[in-house]
Amino acid sequence: MSGRASLRVRVPEVPMRLAARVRVIYGDTDRMGVVYHGTYLRYLEHARVEFMRELGEVYAAMERAGYGLPVTDLGVSYLAPARYDDVISVHVGISKLGLAQLRFAYRLVVEPEDRFVGEGESPLPEPLTLMYAESRHGCIRFEDNQVSRLPEGLHQRLSAFVEGQA
Numbered sequence: 125m126s127g128r129a130s131l132r133v134r135v136p137e138v139p140m141r142l143a144a145r146v147r148v149i150y151g152d153t154d155r156m157g158v159v160y161h162g163t164y165l166r167y168l169e170h171a172r173v174e175f176m177r178e179l180g181e182v183y184a185a186m187e188r189a190g191y192g193l194p195v196t197d198l199g200v201s202y203l204a205p206a207r208y209d210d211v212i213s214v215h216v217g218i219s220k221l222g223l224a225q226l227r228f229a230y231r232l233v234v235e236p237e238d239r240f241v242g243e244g245e246s247p248l249p250e251p252l253t254l255m256y257a258e259s260r261h262g263c264i265r266f267e268d269n270q271v272s273r274l275p276e277g278l279h280q281r282l283s284a285f286v287e288g289q290a
Contacts, residue, residue, distance in 0.1 A: 133201040133256045136229035139289035140217035143175035145238075148210045158205035164232065165198070168257055171214035172228055179281045190266045191275050196225070197260040204254050211238035212254065217289070219258060221282050223273050230257040 146167050154160040173183045186193075206212055213233045220227040232255045236248040265272040273279070 133199040133258055135256060136217060136219060136231060136258070138217040138219045138229050140215040140229065140231055141175070141178075142213055143178065143216040144171040144214045146170060146212045146214065148206055148208055148212065150208055153208050158207050159210075161202065164200065164202075164255060164257075167212060167214055167232065168228075168230055168259060171216050171230065172259070175216040175228070176278075179285055181278050181281050186275060186278060187266070189275065191272065191278075192264050192266060193226075193261040194264060195259050196262045198257070199259075200255060200257045202255050204252050206232075206234055206254050207239075209240045210234045213238070218282060218286050221279075221286055223279070224271055225260065225262045226274070226282065227258055227260045230255075230259075232257075 144167070148159055152159050152163045176183055183193075211234065213235060215231040215233070217229045218226060219229040231253060234248065234252045234254060236250065236252075239248050239252075241247045263272050263274045264270060274282070
């Protein structure tokens with residue numbers, strides 16, 4: 125080993141909530157019958173947007189107000205594959221909140237009752253954790269593509285969530 129740091133995303137140590145449930149469609153899978161690795165990023169985005177919606181912040185409204193939260197960094201650790209027709213539960217939490225940036229933590233799971241079990245197959249004995257991930261976002265103003273503070277309402281809602289989970 126060369127002494128480089130591991131790329132593995134650690135188990136999130138922040139409170140998380142179920143933000144979205146996604147059924148795997150055939151088009152999400154690769155030739156091996158499992159979810160293509162890049163597809164998981166769509167699931168993360170879907171859950172992140174729904175998480176914000178549950179906190180009272182509609183992402184589309186924030187964009188119409190002239191702000192965006194582009195991904196600036198992304199870490200993913202794949203632990204087990206999802207397969208066609210699984211229902212994936214995506215849990216989301218906030219791992220860091222600053223004035224102009226934030227980090228979301230994720231845990232993707234297939235619950236035993238959310239996996240189709242065919243003849244000769246064994247059901248899942250317990251929830252199957254598929255992956256952990258973290259996405260970092262910076263806030264920008266669309267008018268000039270410059271870094272900006274998070275809109276005040278968004279920052280207040282996210283802060284209230286973080287404080288309420290402490």
